[in-house]
Amino acid sequence: MSRFILITPNAEYERRVRIATAPMRGTLHYFQAAYLPSGPDEVLSQLSGEPPEVLILGPELPIVDALKFASIVDLQFPEISILLVAEEDPATTLQSMRSGVRDLVSPDADTDTIRAAVERAGLAAAGRRRGLGPTAGEGPMADGGRIIAVMSPKGGVGKTTLATNLAVGLGQTAPMSVVIVDLDLQFGDVASGLLLQPEFTITDAVAGAATQDAMVLKTYLTMHPANIYALCAPNNPIEMDRITGEHISHLLTQLKSEFQYVVVDTAPGLGEHVLAVLEQATDAVWVCGMDIPSIRGIRTGFQILSELELMPANRHIVLNMADKKTGLTLQDIEATIGAPVDIVLPRSRTLPFSTNKGIPLLQDGSRDAALKGLRQLVDRFKPNWEARPHKKLHRRAVVQ
Ligand SMILES: Nc1ncnc2c1ncn2[C@@H]1O[C@H](COP(=O)(O)OP(=O)(O)OP(=O)(O)O)[C@@H](O)[C@H]1O
Ligand SMILES: [Mg+2]
Structure with missing residues (x-):
C-alpha cells in the first residue's frame, strides 16, 4: 500500500x-x-x-x-x-x-x-x-474546519480590524489553511485592509462551476503574503442583491471542507447573510465598542439569537477601543451584556494607521498596546487552547 x-x-x-x-x-x-x-x-x-x-x-x-x-x-x-x-x-x-x-x-x-x-x-x-462533505474521522477537522464569524450589531467597532488580524495571526500557525471571507457585501473593506486587489470576488465564487468544485472555487480566492487566502466582497454594492443566504451556506460548506479556519467578516447587524453564517459558525467573535449603544446592541443580539437558537457553540467577547475616560467600567459592561468579556483591546494609536496602510498589526509586528489582546484572540483558536488553564483571563481583563 x-x-x-x-x-x-x-x-x-x-x-x-x-x-x-x-x-x-x-x-x-x-x-x-x-x-x-x-x-x-x-x-x-x-x-x-x-x-x-x-x-x-x-x-x-x-x-x-x-x-x-x-x-x-x-x-x-x-x-x-x-x-x-x-x-x-x-x-x-x-x-x-x-x-x-x-x-x-x-x-x-x-x-x-x-x-x-x-x-x-x-x-x-x-x-x-466522500464527495464534498466534511472530512469524517477524529480530531479538530472532524466536521471540517472552524467557521469564525466576527460580528457586532453596530458598525465601526473594529470587526474588520479584528477579522484581518485574526486571519493573519492564524496563518502564522496554519499557513495556507486559513481563508478570510468578506461578507460585508456592500461596503466590505477586507481587500483594502489587506492591501489586496482581487481579480475575482464572492460574486464569482457563488456562481457557475465554483459551486460544484472546490478546486475551481479556490481559483477565485486571492493569495495574501501572510500565507492566507481571501475571498473579497463584490466590487459593486449592487451585486449584493444577487447573493442569497443559500449561496452563503453552500459557500461556507465548501470552504470548511478545504480550510482549517474560515474567518468571516460581517456587515453590522443581523441581516440575511449574517444569519446564514451563524447557522454554520462554530465560533462567534462579538466585538463591542465602549459606548452604551454598542453594549446594548450586543445584549439584544444575544437575546434574539438565543431565541432563534442560532448562537454558535463558542463565544468570544472582545471589548474594543477600551478607554477609562468613557466613564464606563468593565463590570458595568459585563452586567449589561450578561456575560464576561474575554479580551480587552485598548484604544490604540497604531491601529488606524495599520488600517490605512493595509497591513494588519499582527503582520508587521509594530509595538502597540493592542498587540497583546490580538495575540490572545488568535491563541483562543489554537488546537489545544481548551486544554490550557485559561479561566484567569477573565479576571485579568482590565480597562486602561
Ligand atoms: N482598538 C482600536 N483603537 C483605535 N482604533 C481602532 C481600534 N480598533 C479599530 N480601530 C479603527 O477604527 C476604524 C473602524 O474599524 P473597522 O473598520 O475594523 O470597524 P468595523 O466594525 O469593521 O466597521 P464597519 O461596521 O463599518 O464594517 C478603523 O479605522 C480602525 O483602524
Ligand atoms: Mg468592517
Whole structure:
C-alpha cells in the first residue's frame, strides 16, 4: 500500500519526505526521475494495494510539465491531493491552484513542514473521496474546519480590524489553511485592509462551476503574503442583491471542507447573510465598542439569537477601543451584556494607521498596546487552547 507518491530527481528531498511520512499510516513510493510521464497511468500502474492519496511533485521537475501533469491527475483522479514543491510567488501560486494543486511546499521546507502539508493533503483526499462533505474521522477537522464569524450589531467597532488580524495571526500557525471571507457585501473593506486587489470576488465564487468544485472555487480566492487566502466582497454594492443566504451556506460548506479556519467578516447587524453564517459558525467573535449603544446592541443580539437558537457553540467577547475616560467600567459592561468579556483591546494609536496602510498589526509586528489582546484572540483558536488553564483571563481583563 502506497498512500504517498513522490516524483523528483533529488534523492536528498526524498530522504526528507521519507522521514516526514514515517510516523504516518501508509508507505511512500518514490520515482526518481527528472521528467514526468505523459499521463498518471504510467505512475499508478506501478503501484499496488490501496489507491494513493497524496502525490508530491518534488523539486527540480520542469514547472510547466509539473502543472500540466497536475491538471491531468486532478481531472482523472480528483480524489488524489497534489502537492507541488516550488518557490512561492503569486504567479506560481495562482497557476498551481488552477491546475488543481492543493498546496505549495518550499524546496527548503523541513520535515515538520512537509509532514504538516502531507497530513493536510491526506485529510482533503479523504474528504474528496466522500464527495464534498466534511472530512469524517477524529480530531479538530472532524466536521471540517472552524467557521469564525466576527460580528457586532453596530458598525465601526473594529470587526474588520479584528477579522484581518485574526486571519493573519492564524496563518502564522496554519499557513495556507486559513481563508478570510468578506461578507460585508456592500461596503466590505477586507481587500483594502489587506492591501489586496482581487481579480475575482464572492460574486464569482457563488456562481457557475465554483459551486460544484472546490478546486475551481479556490481559483477565485486571492493569495495574501501572510500565507492566507481571501475571498473579497463584490466590487459593486449592487451585486449584493444577487447573493442569497443559500449561496452563503453552500459557500461556507465548501470552504470548511478545504480550510482549517474560515474567518468571516460581517456587515453590522443581523441581516440575511449574517444569519446564514451563524447557522454554520462554530465560533462567534462579538466585538463591542465602549459606548452604551454598542453594549446594548450586543445584549439584544444575544437575546434574539438565543431565541432563534442560532448562537454558535463558542463565544468570544472582545471589548474594543477600551478607554477609562468613557466613564464606563468593565463590570458595568459585563452586567449589561450578561456575560464576561474575554479580551480587552485598548484604544490604540497604531491601529488606524495599520488600517490605512493595509497591513494588519499582527503582520508587521509594530509595538502597540493592542498587540497583546490580538495575540490572545488568535491563541483562543489554537488546537489545544481548551486544554490550557485559561479561566484567569477573565479576571485579568482590565480597562486602561
Ligand atoms: N482598538 C482600536 N483603537 C483605535 N482604533 C481602532 C481600534 N480598533 C479599530 N480601530 C479603527 O477604527 C476604524 C473602524 O474599524 P473597522 O473598520 O475594523 O470597524 P468595523 O466594525 O469593521 O466597521 P464597519 O461596521 O463599518 O464594517 C478603523 O479605522 C480602525 O483602524
Ligand atoms: Mg468592517
